[in-house]
Amino acid sequence: MPDTANILQLESLQVHFPIQGGLFDRVLGRPAGAVRAVDGIDLSVGRGEIVALVGESGSGKTTVGRVITKLAQPTGGKMLFEGRDMTSVQRASALRPYRHRVQMIFQDAYQALNPRHTIFDIVAEPLRSLRLVDNRKQLADRVSEALASAGLNPPGDFFARFPHELSGGQRQRVVIAGALAVKPELIVADEPVSMLDVSIRAQILQVLVDLRHKHNMALLFITHDLPLAWLIADRIAVLYLGKLVEIGSADEITFQPRHPYTVALLNATPQMGGDAGRAEVPALQGEVPSAARVPKGCRFHPRCPLAFDRCRQEEPPPIEVGPKHLAACWLAN
Amino acid sequence: MSESIIRYSGRQARAIKTFLGRFLGYGGAQVGLVCLAFFIVVAAVPDILVGPLQTAINATGEFLAPPSSQHVLGTDEVGRDVLNLVVHGARISLTIALLATVISLVVGTTIGMTAGYYGGVVDVWLMRFTDFFFVMPSFVLALVITPVVVEVIGRGQEILGFRPSLFVILVVIGMTSWAFVARIVRSQTLSLKERTFIDRARVVGSSNFSIMVRHILPNLVPQIAANGALVVAGAIFVETSLSFLGLGDPLQPSWGTLLSLAQRAGAASAGAWWYLGAPGACVLTVSLSFVLIGNALDDTFNPRRRVIP
Ligand SMILES: Nc1ncnc2c1ncn2[C@@H]1O[C@H](COP(=O)(O)OP(=O)(O)OP(=O)(O)O)[C@@H](O)[C@H]1O
Ligand code: SF4
Ligand SMILES: [Mg+2]
Numbered sequence: 001m002p003d004t005a006n007i008l009q010l011e012s013l014q015v016h017f018p019i020q021g022g023l024f025d026r027v028l029g030r031p032a033g034a035v036r037a038v039d040g041i042d043l044s045v046g047r048g049e050i051v052a053l054v055g056e057s058g059s060g061k062t063t064v065g066r067v068i069t070k071l072a073q074p075t076g077g078k079m080l081f082e083g084r085d086m087t088s089v090q091r092a093s094a095l096r097p098y099r100h101r102v103q104m105i106f107q108d109a110y111q112a113l114n115p116r117h118t119i120f121d122i123v124a125e126p127l128r129s130l131r132l133v134d135n136r137k138q139l140a141d142r143v144s145e146a147l148a149s150a151g152l153n154p155p156g157d158f159f160a161r162f163p164h165e166l167s168g169g170q171r172q173r174v175v176i177a178g179a180l181a182v183k184p185e186l187i188v189a190d191e192p193v194s195m196l197d198v199s200i201r202a203q204i205l206q207v208l209v210d211l212r213h214k215h216n217m218a219l220l221f222i223t224h225d226l227p228l229a230w231l232i233a234d235r236i237a238v239l240y241l242g243k244l245v246e247i248g249s250a251d252e253i254t255f256q257p258r259h260p261y262t263v264a265l266l267n268a269t270p271q272m273g274g275d276a277g278r279a280e281v282p283a284l285q286g287e288v289p290s291a292a293r294v295p296k297g298c299r300f301h302p303r304c305p306l307a308f309d310r311c312r313q314e315e316p317p318p319i320e321v322g323p324k325h326l327a328a329c330w331l332a333n
Numbered sequence: 334m335s336e337s338i339i340r341y342s343g344r345q346a347r348a349i350k351t352f353l354g355r356f357l358g359y360g361g362a363q364v365g366l367v368c369l370a371f372f373i374v375v376a377a378v379p380d381i382l383v384g385p386l387q388t389a390i391n392a393t394g395e396f397l398a399p400p401s402s403q404h405v406l407g408t409d410e411v412g413r414d415v416l417n418l419v420v421h422g423a424r425i426s427l428t429i430a431l432l433a434t435v436i437s438l439v440v441g442t443t444i445g446m447t448a449g450y451y452g453g454v455v456d457v458w459l460m461r462f463t464d465f466f467f468v469m470p471s472f473v474l475a476l477v478i479t480p481v482v483v484e485v486i487g488r489g490q491e492i493l494g495f496r497p498s499l500f501v502i503l504v505v506i507g508m509t510s511w512a513f514v515a516r517i518v519r520s521q522t523l524s525l526k527e528r529t530f531i532d533r534a535r536v537v538g539s540s541n542f543s544i545m546v547r548h549i550l551p552n553l554v555p556q557i558a559a560n561g562a563l564v565v566a567g568a569i570f571v572e573t574s575l576s577f578l579g580l581g582d583p584l585q586p587s588w589g590t591l592l593s594l595a596q597r598a599g600a601a602s603a604g605a606w607w608y609l610g611a612p613g614a615c616v617l618t619v620s621l622s623f624v625l626i627g628n629a630l631d632d633t634f635n636p637r638r639r640v641i642p
Contacts, residue, residue, distance in 0.1 A: 099538035111529035116551045126537035
């Protein structure tokens with residue numbers, strides 16, 4: 001059972017990337033502006049909870065993941081881990097305990113593994129750098145254990161191999177094993193199966209879901225695939241252009257979506273489309289606008305089939321539409 | 334454990350074998366390696382091949398005699414055997430070039446990698462520093478350093494077996510050639526540090542130092558090796574020109590010093606082609622071998638993308 005206490009809490013988290021203005025802009029004194037990749041997000045992850053962060057390409061999912069894993073520095077807001085403010089902690093030594101408890105799984109496992117390191121060294125790297133083992137025997141045991149929990153059996157067969165000698169699914173398992181090796185409390189998984197063959201996806205997802213059952217590990221599962229999110233997550237947060245438009249339990253988001261964007265996303269997926277009890281909304285039109293030019297008012301209004309005057313002027317706040325179910329739309333209540 | 338260690342070394346051996354197979358497949362690499370092996374043997378045992386270095390005192394031949402059965406490469410203006418001089422010169426020239434290259438690779442890699450990895454202010458200042466050395470003419474630097482070194486260690490003394498003027502040449506070549514290495518290493522580091530495996534290394538808690546040493550450096554080896562060979566070729570040329578300009582040491586003559594002596598003895602106008610030709614041909618052959626090896630290494634590491642500066 002998921003614990004109610006939050007392990008991770010994001011409060012109005014904001015990541016803006018400055019745009020280098022051209023010479024012309026600078027001469028005219030025009031402000032260069034910023035890419036508002038993440039534009040004020042409130043999100044929490046409970047102990048042992050699986051939260052899916054869903055959004056189209058460019059919505060800022062990876063950027064959120066990079067902030068949580070301290071690969072990117074937020075420009076505003078706060079990040080709390082077990083109630084401790086981690087936003088401005090940056091020194092490697094101060095981060096070590098945090099790294100021990102928060103790990104990441106990358107989308108492209110081939111890119112995430114150093115081609116010149118063996119599988120043993122790759123999985124041993126966190127144990128060595130975080131000084132979690134005392135001797136070679138312990139190290140070998142922990143590496144074996146991690147490879148086995150990631151489904152690479154027998155582990156010894158993989159020790160001496162190089163990443164290019166493995167299949168795509170095995171490589172992703174190695175990345176997972178590396179994250180598991182330190183026994184973290186939270187794993188950020190950034191589209192962990194989107195590069196894999198459909199036939200292997202289920203096995204990798206099973207490994208991730210098992211972690212929660214065995215070790216009560218929390219998971220922030222980043223994906224663009226809403227049905228997949230429903231399959232694996234307890235709660236779903238829908239991200240659009242750097243802002244959460246709807247958040248709630250997986251079932252509510254999937255079967256009683258209240259935000260037109262969520263509805264459109266669901267309609268766009270054949271196996272979930274046409275459910276009863278959902279507002280009639282035509283399929284999504286057009287591209288996601290650039291995060292460098294976020295529309296005024298509701299950021300979804302240029303693509304929203306239900307948009308009206310107020311949407312073009314005022315940004316809707318998150319409105320409670322059910323227990324722990326928020327939607328940021330003027331029509332939500 | 335031991336079983337996997339054995340297999341590990343087996344794999345390494347196999348990787349090295351494939352690499353050598355491809356590398357030796359290039360004609361340029363074969364020619365370069367054969368020439369180089371020849372000169373290394375010559376430089377290793379000059380006394381066995383041609384006896385001790387001849388001086389004006391123990392010279393035996395005629396003055397500026399053309400090649401004959403006794404003096405295969407003729408003699409110089411004081412009657413020394415040119416073959417003897419050239420063989421002994423090989424040791425000096427190669428040692429200086431290789432040591433200068435080591436200095437240049439160590440300094441260039443350290444500075445280039447640090448600048449590229451940390452970026453920002455560190456990068457700006459380190460690259461300004463690098464550009465300063467990049468445009469510095471080696472001759473001017475040698476002129477500035479020579480009196481300092483001579484003053485500090487005293488005339489006639491030796492540093493690490495080198496007489497002061499040779500030590501100056503060594504340092505000057507090292508100082509003027511690392512900037513080239515630093516620039517290449519920096520640009521390669523800039524692209525390497527964007528790779529996802531560096532992000533992963535940070536997430537799993539690796540320190541900056543260990544990321545540089547364990548992740549970036551091994552991936553720089555191809556660039557460093559290929560360019561290192563080119564740096565040696567350049568070092569031989571610079572050594573030759575500095576010595577030719579008179580910065581060498583007549584008591585430890587390199588090929589450049591011999592060219593300089595030949596020039597001053599009027600070898601060209603006297604028609605003593607052997608005196609200028611022998612060291613000149615050696616310089617050209619050795620530099621060319623290193624260029625060939627460097628290009629072959631580059632081709633082996635990146636078969637498609639071929640960039641020769
Ligand atoms: N380092 C950066 N500098 C400038 N802009 C950036 C940077 N990283 C991301 N962005 C921009 O921020 C926005 C969000 O990017 P992000 O990678 O977080 O999206 P995403 O939801 O993960 O998309 P995808 O599904 O394609 O991976 C994009 O517009 C992207 O161009
Ligand atoms: S606030 Fe308006 S534009 Fe935005 S989603 Fe709701 S209806 Fe559409
Ligand atoms: Mg992404």
